[in-house]
Amino acid sequence: MxxxxxxxxxxxxxxxxxxxxxxxxxxxxxxxxxxxxxxxxxxxxxxxxxxxxxxxxxxxxxxxxxxxxxxxxxxxxxxxxxxxxxxxxxxxxxxxxxxxxxxxxxxxxxxxxxxxxxxxxxxxxxxxxxxxxxxxxxxxxxxxxxxxxxxxxxxxxxxxxxxxxxxxxxxxxxxxxxxxxxxxxxxxxxxxxxxxxxxxxxxxxxxxxxxxxxxxLLGTDGTKMSKSRGNAITLAATADETARLIRGAKTDAERSITYDPATRPEVSSLVLLAALCQGRTPEQVASDLGSAGAAALKRTVTDSVNEFLSPIRARRAEYARxxxxxxxxxxxxxxxxxxxxxxxxxxxxxxxxxxx
Missing domain, CATH: 3.40.50.620 (HUPs)
Structure with a gap:
């Protein structure tokens, strides 16, 4: 070239x-x-x-x-x-x-x-x-x-x-x-x-x-997502490992779920992750959750991530054989x-x- x-x-x-x-x-x-x-x-x-x-x-x-x-x-x-x-x-x-x-x-x-x-x-x-x-x-x-x-x-x-x-x-x-x-x-x-x-x-x-x-995307501890910090969801993680990591993710005390990266970085990062996996905007995900609280947010993120990663995990397992x-x-x-x-x-x- x-x-x-x-x-x-x-x-x-x-x-x-x-x-x-x-x-x-x-x-x-x-x-x-x-x-x-x-x-x-x-x-x-x-x-x-x-x-x-x-x-x-x-x-x-x-x-x-x-x-x-x-x-x-x-x-x-x-x-x-x-x-x-x-x-x-x-x-x-x-x-x-x-x-x-x-x-x-x-x-x-x-x-x-x-x-x-x-x-x-x-x-x-x-x-x-x-x-x-x-x-x-x-x-x-x-x-x-x-x-x-x-x-x-x-x-x-x-x-x-x-x-x-x-x-x-x-x-x-x-x-x-x-x-x-x-x-x-x-x-x-x-x-x-x-x-x-x-x-x-x-x-x-x-x-x-x-x-x-x-x-x-922030890691589950609210800091930069990094392999060395143990706060990242790897592409190879199982569905159970993913659920465990997201359950332990840092959020805040407010029950209402909003997308506001400047003032609520940890909650907003989880909302963004769900949105990316769903192919939607963070605002749409936050609106759907409303005042459902952090537990509902984490369930939504877990389901979204696991559904998104499912075909990637399947291909990875096939190649690993x-x-x-x-x-x-x-x-x-x-x-x-x-x-x-x-x-x-x-x-x-x-x-x-x-x-x-």
Whole structure:
């Protein structure tokens, strides 16, 4: 793919939202001009926050015919951990989640970070194009350092933004679906692409961030939904596990159910979750419940979530019966990703005059 979108400069959230609206129009009229890179770190099972935040959008873009690469970033698990316990299991679980929600390996390339040496080799020239202060200012790096459970962080943590640039640029992706918190990663990727092209010649596109109108779902404890906090409803959770988690969800003392995220965040998050699963507005769900109270709200949410997840759970269970099939999907994806990465690295070597 050679199409490069017009540069947008360093974008704030408002500008990124405007640009995303433009991109959505282009996607509708000409999806073939785009190539997407997206993915996750294999640190546990994906949850409903992931689904409504990013996963359903990936399936939508795939189904529109956009060439899609989905990375399982197993090397990046090491950025904020001493060891990568159960990594192989987590990779399989992540693959199961992808298949269950509708990622199609016939139309999307699912691959693992560690299996694509040429991708990782791009990290070296990319690091030469950014300064240490630029890496230190990255919000994700700063946040991970603050919340790290280790006494100190490894040097690998500081390479995280450049490594993500390699993830995006190895396949010359020109579109990256992200949440607002990931905008700085796309911006540093654009910076690296611009600097490489200026120094060595035109090799890389400058990718655009595609912001979705992803709703913010709180965890059952009222804080950010997170795999590590034990407050998330995973896609793999059973109906009973889901019911137990929702029964324990934080609400408030008011009996009337309203949708008011600013003043009633916990209740509103539950209302929103039910609405998303039902395909309705939060206001409609709240109106139906009226003054029925928190117990009725939780029953509604439980029924809505379990009905919504039922077909996903069924597909997941079916795929889980054949773990060999998962490995075959990953091998095929790794083979495809390696072919693309090798070609890109060859271009980079030629541009840098490193062909010996």
């Amino acid at each position: 050679t199409t490069t979108l017009q540069p947008t400069g360093v974008l704030g959230t408002t500008a990124a939202q405007l640009r995303s609206a433009e991109l959505e129009e282009l996607i509708t009229t000409d999806p073939g001009r785009f190539r997407i890179l997206t993915g996750d770190r294999p640190t546990g099972q994906l949850h409903l926050g992931h689904y409504f935040g990013t996963l359903h959008n990936r399936v939508r873009l795939q189904d529109l015919g956009i060439e899609t690469y989905v990375i399982i970033a197993d090397y990046q698990v090491l950025t904020d951990r001493d060891v990568a316990d159960h990594l192989s299991d987590y990779v399989e679980e992540l693959t199961l989640d992808y298949l269950a929600i509708g990622i199609d390996p016939e139309r999307s390339t699912i691959f693992t970070h560690s299996a694509v040496p040429a991708l990782n080799q791009l990290l070296l020239p990319f690091l030469s194009l950014v300064s240490v202060p630029e890496l230190e200012r990255n919000p994700t790096v700063k946040d991970e350092i603050v919340h790290s459970r280790q006494s100190s962080v490894s040097g690998l943590m500081f390479t995280y933004p450049a490594h993500q640039a390699a993830d995006i640029l190895f396949c010359k992706a020109n579109l990256v679906p992200v949440g607002q918190d990931q905008l700085p990663h796309v911006e540093i990727t654009r910076t690296i692409a611009r600097r490489f092209n200026h120094r060595y010649g035109d090799v890389f596109p400058r990718p655009d961030a595609l912001l979705s109108e992803a709703p913010l 054949d773990r060999g099939h998962l490995r075959r999907i990953l091998r095929a994806g790794n083979e495809q990703a390696n072919a693309v990465a090798n070609a890109t690295l060859a271009e980079v070597r030629t541009a840098m005059k490193c062909n010996y």
